[in-house]
Structure formats: C-alpha cells, structure tokens
Amino acid sequence: MKHRALLMDEDAIRRALMRIAHEIVEHNHGVKNLTLVGIRRRGVPLSERIAANLMAIENEAPDVGSLDIGLYRDDLANRPFSPVNQTSIRAQMVDRKTIVLVDDVLFTGRTVRAALDALSDFGRPTAIQLAVLIDRGHRELPIRADYVGKNIPTSRLERIHVEVKEIDGIDRVYVEKMDVAEETE
Amino acid sequence: MQDLLDLESLSKQDIIGLLDLSQNMVEILDRPIKKVPTLRGKAIVNLFFEPSTRTRNSFELAAKYLSADVINVQKSGSSVEKGETLWDTARNLAEMAVDGVVVRHQVSGVPQQLADILDVPVINAGDGSHEHPTQGLLDALTITQAKGSLAGLKVAIIGDVLHSRVARSDIWVFLALGADVVVSGPPALLPQKYEEFGVEVTADLHRALTDADVIQVLRLQRERQSSKELPSLWEYHLRWGITSHSLSWAHPDAIVLHPGPQNRGVEIDSEIIESSRSRILPQVRNGVAVRMAVLFRLLGGGHDE
Numbered sequence: 001m002k003h004r005a006l007l008m009d010e011d012a013i014r015r016a017l018m019r020i021a022h023e024i025v026e027h028n029h030g031v032k033n034l035t036l037v038g039i040r041r042r043g044v045p046l047s048e049r050i051a052a053n054l055m056a057i058e059n060e061a062p063d064v065g066s067l068d069i070g071l072y073r074d075d076l077a078n079r080p081f082s083p084v085n086q087t088s089i090r091a092q093m094v095d096r097k098t099i100v101l102v103d104d105v106l107f108t109g110r111t112v113r114a115a116l117d118a119l120s121d122f123g124r125p126t127a128i129q130l131a132v133l134i135d136r137g138h139r140e141l142p143i144r145a146d147y148v149g150k151n152i153p154t155s156r157l158e159r160i161h162v163e164v165k166e167i168d169g170i171d172r173v174y175v176e177k178m179d180v181a182e183e184t185e
Numbered sequence: 186m187q188d189l190l191d192l193e194s195l196s197k198q199d200i201i202g203l204l205d206l207s208q209n210m211v212e213i214l215d216r217p218i219k220k221v222p223t224l225r226g227k228a229i230v231n232l233f234f235e236p237s238t239r240t241r242n243s244f245e246l247a248a249k250y251l252s253a254d255v256i257n258v259q260k261s262g263s264s265v266e267k268g269e270t271l272w273d274t275a276r277n278l279a280e281m282a283v284d285g286v287v288v289r290h291q292v293s294g295v296p297q298q299l300a301d302i303l304d305v306p307v308i309n310a311g312d313g314s315h316e317h318p319t320q321g322l323l324d325a326l327t328i329t330q331a332k333g334s335l336a337g338l339k340v341a342i343i344g345d346v347l348h349s350r351v352a353r354s355d356i357w358v359f360l361a362l363g364a365d366v367v368v369s370g371p372p373a374l375l376p377q378k379y380e381e382f383g384v385e386v387t388a389d390l391h392r393a394l395t396d397a398d399v400i401q402v403l404r405l406q407r408e409r410q411s412s413k414e415l416p417s418l419w420e421y422h423l424r425w426g427i428t429s430h431s432l433s434w435a436h437p438d439a440i441v442l443h444p445g446p447q448n449r450g451v452e453i454d455s456e457i458i459e460s461s462r463s464r465i466l467p468q469v470r471n472g473v474a475v476r477m478a479v480l481f482r483l484l485g486g487g488h489d490e
Contacts (some may be wrong), residue, residue, distance in 0.1 A: 068209070071221040071251075071481070081486030083202060086209050091217050121218040 007152060007160075008173035013133065016149035017046065020131050021053030023147050028098060033126070034062040035093045039069060039103040039115055040085045045166035046133060047102035063097070065089030072114035087118075095123030100147075104162040106132040109143035134173060136160050188300045188307045189479050191316040192357040200325070200361050206478035207326050207471065213250060214473060224253035227284040227484055231257045232275070233310070234265070234290045239445055239469065240310050240319075244287050247476035253284075253484070271295065272302060279303050285484050288312075293350075306483040314348045320444055321354030323475040325362060327468045328399050331440050336363035341393045341435075343425055344403025344452055345415075347374040351444045355401055356384060369393035370403075370425055371416060390425050394434040402427050402443045405452045418451050427453045432462065440464045 008016070028034060031054050038047030044066045055061045070084035101115055112130060119125060131147035136154040152175070154160065159176045163169075186199060195203075213219055229248045233241050241257065248255045258274065260266065265274060275286065285306045288296050293313030300307040311317040328335055340359050346352045346368045359366050360382060367385040368375060375386050387393050394400065405421060415421065422428075427441060441453070441462050449455045458465060 071223040071485075076223065076485055076487075078487050081482060083206050084209050084481075087212050090215070095217075117222070121216055121221070123217060 003177040004174050006174045010171040013171050017049050018053050020147045021050050031058050031060050031062045035097045036064045036100050038066050043103040045164045063093045065093050069114035072118050091123050099125045099128045102131045104133050105160050106135045106145050109139045109141035112143050190296050190309045192318045192321045192354045197361045207475045210474040210477040219250050222252050224251040227253045229253050229255050229285045230278050230283045232288045234260050243472045244476050247473050316354045317350040318354050319475050320351050321358040323472040325358045326471045327464050338364045338398040340364045340366050340399040341397040342368045342401045344370045345374045347376050349403050367393045397435040400441050402453045405448050
C-alpha cells in the first residue's frame with residue numbers, strides 16, 4: 001500500500017520557476033554570458049521554462065542546452081545497463097560562461113557531482129550555479145543549491161515524484177510513502 | 186545482451202537501442218576533451234588475426250574515449266606464430282583479467298566459439314564471410330542520419346555479395362529496419378538463396394540502381410581475382426562500377442556508402458568518392474560512435490536483469 005500526498009500543483013510549479021528566474025537575474029545582474037543546462041530528463045523541460053521566464057523578464061534569452069550524465073555515474077557496476085540520452089551542450093556554451101545547472105530533485109548530490117565532471121570536459125566555466133525544483137535533503141556530498149523551488153524535508157522511505165507536461169502530460173509534485181514492509185522486500 | 190556476435194539474431198528493439206545509443210555517442214567526438222570516465226578500470230583486448238587498419242583503430246579509439254585500457258594482439262609477433270592455439274591465447278588473456286574481447290578472424294564462427302569458452306563479452310569485428318556486425322550498425326546509422334529512417338527505402342548492395350560479411354550484416358539490419366534490399370554483382374558472386382529473405386537478387390546493375398535511395402558499394406576483393414569467379418577489373422568497372430553514369434539511374438538524392446578500403450576506378454570512381462553524394466567519411470566517424478555504444482552496452486552496466 002502506498003500513500004501519496006500532493007506537494008505542488010501546476011500553479012505552484014509555475015510560480016516557483018518564475019521566482020527562480022527572478023533570483024537568477026538578480027544574482028547575475030541579467031542574463032548576459034549565461035547558459036542554462038538541463039540535466040536529463042526532467043531538468044531539461046524545467047530549464048527551458050526558466051529560460052522562457054528569463055526572456056520575459058529581461059527581453060534577452062540565455063543559451064539553453066541539455067546534459068545526460070549516464071556516462072559519468074559512480075554506480076555503473078552496481079546497476080543494470082541503462083541507455084544514455086542526447087547531450088546538446090557544446091564547448092562554446094560552457095567555456096568562460098556562467099552555467100546554471102537545472103534539475104528536478106536534489107537528493108544525494110551524486111547526479112550533480114556527475115554533471116560537474118561532465119561540464120569540465122566541455123571547457124572551463126566562469127562559475128557553475130545550481131537550480132532545483134525540489135530539495136529533499138539527505139546529501140551524501142558537499143553540494144548545495146543556489147536556487148530552490150521548494151524545500152521538502154523527507155525520510156529516506158519516501159519518494160518524490162516530479163511530473164512535467166512535456167514528458168508526463170501533467171505538472172505536479174507528489175510524495176509517495178512506502179510501507180516499511182515494502183521497503184524491506 | 187552478453188556478446189555481439191551477429192546482427193541476424195538481434196531483435197529490432199535491440200538494434201534500435203544500439204543505434205540510438207550510437208547517435209548519442211557521436212557528440213562526444215566533437216568535445217574538446219573526448220574522454221568520458223564510463224569504462225575506467227576496464228581492460229579490452231583486440232585480437233586481430235586478419236589485417237585491418239580502420240576497424241582495429243576504430244575499436245581502439247572507441248575504448249579509449251570511454252577510458253578503458255586496450256591491448257592489441259596480432260598474428261605476427263605473437264605466440265600465435267609459435268603455434269599456440271587461439272583458445273589458449275584467449276584463455277591466457279582472460280586470466281590476465283581482461284573485461285572484453287574484440288575478435289577478427291578469417292574463419293566464420295570463431296567469435297561464437299570464443300564466446301562459448303570465455304565469461305567476458307566477445308565482440309565480433311568480422312569473421313570470415315559470416316558477419317561484421319559493427320559495420321552493419323554504422324551503415325544503418327549513417328543512412329538514418331541522411332534519410333531520417335530506413336523504412337521504405339530502396340537500398341542496393343553492389344559487388345561480391347557471396348563472400349562479403351559486410352553485405353550479410355547489412356542485409357540483416359536493413360531488413361530489420363524495414364528497407365527494401367536489392368543485391369547486384371557478377372552472377373557467380375550472387376547468392377540466389379537471399380531471395381528467401383525477401384532480398385531482390387539481380388546481375389543487372391541498371392535494374393538494381395533504378396530509384397535506389399542508398400547504394401552500398403562493396404570492396405572488390407582483388408585477392409580473389411585469380412579464382413576465375415571474377416571478370417577482369419576493366420570489365421567489372423564497366424558492368425558494376427559506380428560511376429557518374431550508373432549513379433544517374435538512382436534516385437536524385439541517393440547517397441553512396443563504401444566500407445573501405447576503396448579500389449578507386451574499379452568498384453567506384455574517384456569523382457563519386459569526392460562528391461556530395463558520398464557518405465564514406467561520415468561512415469568512418471560513425472564507426473567509432475557505434476563501437477563506443479557496443480562497448481558501453483556490453484561492459485557499462487552491472488548484471489542485466
């Protein structure tokens with residue numbers, strides 16, 4: 001038996017992404033020299049929405065690209081094979097740019113660690129910042145987000161599901177609590 | 186997927202999965218640092234019992250771009266020359282803890298036999314006249330990039346089809362992806378039995394090329410020239426050579442592939458190789474991406490469920 005609770009609906013997500021866009025503009029004094037990099041998969045549509053918000057605020061669009069970190073995972077040997085998706089960023093979008101990495105959920109920090117490694121293969125950014133829709137805690141690495149849509153304290157037995165229209169047909173965030181019995185199966 | 190021995194036994198789903206993966210690997214070749222850490226700590230051995238420049242170097246670079254360590258064993262200068270059997274060579278290498286074996290051999294079926302005795306993945310880099318699976322995949326990838334899809338395309342394979350492992354792998358992958366395949370060449374070198382698989386077999390080049398969207402030109406294996414199966418080079422060029430004249434029979438947007446190395450002026454004219462119709466250099470680039478995808482697929486995960 002799983003218990004679900006809705007954490008964010010479409011409006012809440014939209015407002016959070018607009019606030020993040022404002023914070024990015026304020027922090028970086030505009031969008032000049034800025035590249036948004038969405039982490040596959042759900043970070044990609046979120047990065048595109050933040051870019052659209054930046055365009056609406058500043059009337060200037062940042063570069064936007066996607067990054068798949070599948071080739072940089074630190075647990076490849078312990079999990080079944082899974083394919084990698086397309087990476088669209090190029091060296092000229094990274095070298096001497098300010099990068100804002102965008103992902104849906106910040107949890108252990110291992111995905112972000114892999115993304116930092118991947119970015120350094122494209123060039124040397126001036127700075128790298130991190131934007132996430134949800135920060136659920138339980139970091140295993142010294143990594144923190146610069147822009148957070150919503151902080152949600154969770155237990156490790158819970159799962160956070162972020163769904164976006166572009167992939168899932170709906171915008172919502174919910175938490176799923178697994179029974180202890182199920183967890184130990 | 187444990188090994189890559191042939192394309193005949195792969196499902197359409199497996200083939201599409203490998204091609205998607207290959208397409209996503211192409212981008213790595215454009216990076217300033219062409220090295221991802223994926224296979225760090227893995228060792229791969231290239232066992233090449235037949236001469237090869239392109240395929241061996243392509244496998245070696247693919248492994249290195251994925252951070253694997255690579256060693257090359259060739260026939261000359263190795264214990265094979267001293268009479269050691271292939272099986273003993275392979276077993277000894279396995280004992281040195283290699284994680285994957287890439288093998289090319291003049292005898293069909295050797296990769297399968299190696300896979301039977303080794304616990305690590307075996308990749309066929311060409312065996313006799315059986316198959317050359319990574320070549321079939323890179324041809325399919327090159328066509329997909331140029332045409333969007335293979336479904337409904339007319340693909341003509343021209344040359345010594347009978348002895349060609351490239352033709353065999355090409356036919357399986359092209360048919361799996363929905364293309365219409367026609368083969369043409371000297372009658373003695375055309376296996377009629379391919380008709381059973383839905384392949385059109387004709388010695389008439391004009392018929393084979395009419396409305397073709399893709400032309401795969403096989404290398405004329407000149408070492409077979411003495412066997413009397415082949416006409417003279419001059420006659421071959423006249424009847425089955427790809428020239429601006431014969432190319433005019435194909436679809437106006439038709440592309441030309443060749444697995445290399447080319448005999449310029451025999452099976453294909455220099456001006457075609459250099460023309461905008463040629464996809465021969467993209468084939469070579471895609472070959473590295475395909476081999477990265479295959480190595481990642483076979484060595485880049487824990488145990489398959």
